[in-house]
Amino acid sequence: xxxxxxxxxxxxxxxxxxxxxxxxxxxxxxxxxxxxxxxxxxxxxxxxxxxxxxxxxxxxxxxxxxxxxxxxxxxxxxxxxxxxxxxxxxxxxxxxxxxxxxxxxxxxxxxxxxxxxxxxxxxxxxxxxxxxx
Numbered sequence: 725x726x727x728x729x730x731x732x733x734x735x736x737x738x739x740x741x742x743x744x745x746x747x748x749x750x751x752x753x754x755x756x757x758x759x760x761x762x763x764x765x766x767x768x769x770x771x772x773x774x775x776x777x778x779x780x781x782x783x784x785x786x787x788x789x790x791x792x793x794x795x796x797x798x799x800x801x802x803x804x805x806x807x808x809x810x811x812x813x814x815x816x817x818x819x820x821x822x823x824x825x826x827x828x829x830x831x832x833x834x835x836x837x838x839x840x841x842x843x844x845x846x847x848x849x850x851x852x853x854x855x856x857x
Contacts, residue, residue, distance in 0.1 A: 732803070733844070735761075739784060739801045742847045746787070750855055754788045780827040781820075783838065785847075789855065791837075797854045798831050799841035800824045808840050 733741075739757065746755055760776060761784070776782070787797040802808045808816060815821055824840070831838035837854055841847035 735801060735803045735807075738803055738844050738847065741844050742785065742799075742801065742841070742851070745844075745848055746851065749852075750789075753855065756786045756788065758782045758784050758786070780830060781824045783824070783827065783831075785841070787851065787854070791854055791857045793857065794835060794837040794854070796836050797851065798828070798836055798838040799847055799850060800828065800839070801841045801847060803843065805842040805846070808842055 743755070743757065746753055759772060760782065764772065781800075783798040784801040785797075785799040787799075789796065791797075808821060810816060815825055828838040828840070839850060841850055
């Protein structure tokens with residue numbers, strides 16, 4: 725008997741599903757998504773680069789809604805925890821991930837809630853916890 729295939733969502737699919745969740749569960753919450761990971765024409769890519777922060781990697785999802793202690797939630801969305809962390813819980817070695825982590829640390833210093841969101845369930849858990857605090 726053949727093994728059942730496990731469904732592996734892309735980061736884009738996880739991101740879309742999380743946004744759909746926010747739309748359904750929290751229709752009054754203002755949020756936005758960073759466009760830097762999207763496939764664009766060369767002209768749009770050049771324009772976007774001119775309008776993008778040069779010193780930090782802006783997280784994928786920006787929830788512009790305060791809770792009782794923070795002014796917003798920023799999530800760097802990943803397909804799964806394996807795309808971000810080793811089995812021992814430390815960050816995978818990657819310049820890109822390390823730059824994203826530095827942005828997360830900086831946003832926290834500025835008083836925002838920020839973290840990696842690893843998969844749909846983790847993102848939804850973090851959003852729910854944030855919005856219901």
